[in-house]
Amino acid sequence: MNVQIFLNNEFKKRKHKNARFSLRSFARLLEIDATTLGRILKGQGLPSRESVERFAAKLRLNSDEQRELLDAFQASKEEQKKEQKSKSFNPIDDGIFENFFEWYYPIILESLRAHATSQNLPEFLNKNHVSQQALDQAIQQLLHLKLIKMNADNELTKVGFGSTTIKIPTTSEKRKEIQKKYLELAMNAIDEVPFSQRENTTLTVALNKDDLCKISQIMQAARTRIGRLSEKRKDKGDTVYNITMAIYPVL
Numbered sequence: 086m087n088v089q090i091f092l093n094n095e096f097k098k099r100k101h102k103n104a105r106f107s108l109r110s111f112a113r114l115l116e117i118d119a120t121t122l123g124r125i126l127k128g129q130g131l132p133s134r135e136s137v138e139r140f141a142a143k144l145r146l147n148s149d150e151q152r153e154l155l156d157a158f159q160a161s162k163e164e165q166k167k168e169q170k171s172k173s174f175n176p177i178d179d180g181i182f183e184n185f186f187e188w189y190y191p192i193i194l195e196s197l198r199a200h201a202t203s204q205n206l207p208e209f210l211n212k213n214h215v216s217q218q219a220l221d222q223a224i225q226q227l228l229h230l231k232l233i234k235m236n237a238d239n240e241l242t243k244v245g246f247g248s249t250t251i252k253i254p255t256t257s258e259k260r261k262e263i264q265k266k267y268l269e270l271a272m273n274a275i276d277e278v279p280f281s282q283r284e285n286t287t288l289t290v291a292l293n294k295d296d297l298c299k300i301s302q303i304m305q306a307a308r309t310r311i312g313r314l315s316e317k318r319k320d321k322g323d324t325v326y327n328i329t330m331a332i333y334p335v336l
Contacts, residue, residue: 088125115144137154175250189223197233213270264329294334
């Protein structure tokens with residue numbers, strides 16, 4: 086059970102007792118704006134924990150019911166995390182990646198999210214020694230894999246939500262190849278892209294090796310936040326960026 090279901094059940098109980106009990110009546114009881122409550126009941130919003138605790142007091146729930154409501158809130162939080170993650174990233178299946186993917190496939194996919202960049206794609210790939218024939222083959226492969234599709238206007242579009250990402254739980258020759266290529270692109274950008282259109286920052290610091298896991302989690306969280314920003318402004322994309330973050334020992 087989640088918060089939406091719990092509150093809907095509470096609303097129905099009161100309405101069953103009093104047919105005139107309205108959404109506005111319920112909102113006044115919970116001390117919340119009626120529009121906000123309506124969105125929560127429709128599963129379009131999630132209240133804060135403080136609000137949930139206030140709801141429990143206003144509804145005069147017993148200890149078991151309060152525990153049930155808080156459990157429902159936690160379940161809603163987990164659902165929200167999963168939904169946000171799915172909308173932030175469109176991960177490529179490991180099997181598809183290892184057997185079919187080339188380093189430029191994610192760039193092709195993201196160019197379809199930032200439509201204005203599509204016309205620059207052939208020139209960019211040619212500069213990086215990828216021929217028009219290879220691009221045409223990639224398009225056919227992506228269509229076959231159902232990662233892109235043709236819309237009603239006969240235009241190619243990316244399938245699914247979120248930006249393209251590749252899971253790297255372990256290493257492989259294919260993963261090393263992609264990592265090296267993206268680092269090469271980052272190095273070229275230092276000479277070719279104005280500083281106002283890029284960001285480069287480094288940090289050299291003495292750490293305990295046991296902290297590597299925590300730092301990795303910080304980097305993953307930053308990647309997730311950037312993915313969410315990309316999805317929030319998906320209709321305004323005008324440039325395809327690659328963001329590479331790395332941490333490694335030097336001594």
